[in-house]
Amino acid sequence: MTPISIIIITLNEEKRIGRLLDDLSKQSHQQFEVIVVDSNSDDNTCEVARGFEQALPSLTVHKMEQRGTSLGRNTGAEIAKHERLLFLDADVRLPPTFIANALHQLESKKLEVAGAYMNADNLSVGYRLGYIAFNAGLFATSFFFPTAVGACMFSTKRAHNEIGGFDTDITLCEDCDYAKRAAQTWRYRMIPVSFWFDPRRLEQDGFFKMGWTYFKANVRRFFFGEMRKNEMEYKFDHYKDAN
Template sequence: MTPLSIVIITLNEEKRIGRLLEDLSKQSHQQYEVIVVDSNSDDNTCDVARGFEQALPSLTVHKMSQRGTSLGRNTGAQLAKHERLLFLDADVRLSPTFLTNALYELESRKLDIAGAFIEANDLSFGYKIGYALFNAGLFTTSFFFPTAVGACMFSTKRVHNEIGGFDPSIVLCDDCDYANRAAKTWRYRIIPVRFWFDPRRLEQEGFIKMGLTYMKANIHRFFMGEMRKKEMDDKFDRYNDAK
């Protein structure tokens, strides 16, 4: 199967980055490099990541002087050696066959860019209902107005370079904008693989509040364009480290 470059953005994730790197070390597909792009963390995120150099021989830890999700993903894409890219957030968890299954879907469907569904195992019934609705929205909008989750998104260096990467001027839903711009020229779909991510964001903001926030953001995107003003904040650097 195709080798890939996995770009992981981090900011003060010393308690979580190790879990994801351990998951990657156990993947059934092992043809990949890992690039951890750190947004100048105040904790030991980089040290924890470097501790996986033996388990992940093709590991690069790059610490930036600035912060930002788009900047981090764009930096990782520039450092990537392989054509196929996978962007991940540090609080994501993956099953051992995730890469194998995802690459099979990408190659058999000849997709250039793709998103994945969010897994709700071990979460409460309310979360399972919420995730099911969210996943249904991801699938439905993928055919006419892509709404992607940057926490787990596949792309390629060619796509990334030709659309100019992630747009740092967008304050919310830069991942959706990326998918939407790419899908105008390249093949995009949500593939039937799932990833788990830490629900701390939902718990700290409130499930309903965050759902309404992103609903409002995507309505704004659909009718008035991307959000480049501080109408809503990107919480990348402000979630409490509660676990």
């Protein structure tokens, strides 16, 4: 099966990066490299990541001087050795067969760029309903105005380079912009695999507030285009650890 480069962006994720790297070490498909791109963390994120060098022999930890979600993903794509790319945030979790199942779907559907669904297992009924609604939106928009969750997103070096990577001038919905631009050349779809998405974002921002923020952002994008002048301010790392 196809080898893959896994790019993980981090910023002060010492409590979570180890969980994701442990998940990767247990994947049924092991033909991959892991590139941790750190946005100059103030904590021990890089040290924790390097502690997995034995469990993940093809692990690289790259610390940037500047901070930025899109900058980190683009930096990782430049370092990547393999054609197939998987962009991850540090606070997601993956089941053991995630990569194998995803690659099967990507190859059988001949997809260059694709998204994955959010798994709400072990969350409250309210969150589950919210995730169902959000996933339904991801599926529906994939056919005419792609939206995506950059926390878990597939691409290829060819597609990434031809669209110019993630737009570093966009601070909100840069992942949706990436999917939209990619879909202008290649067919973009959601594939039937899911990842566990840390609910701290929903808990700290508030479920309805966060949902309303993204709804407004995508409606605005649909009618007026991408936001490059901080029309809706949103910070890369404002989430605090609950434990």
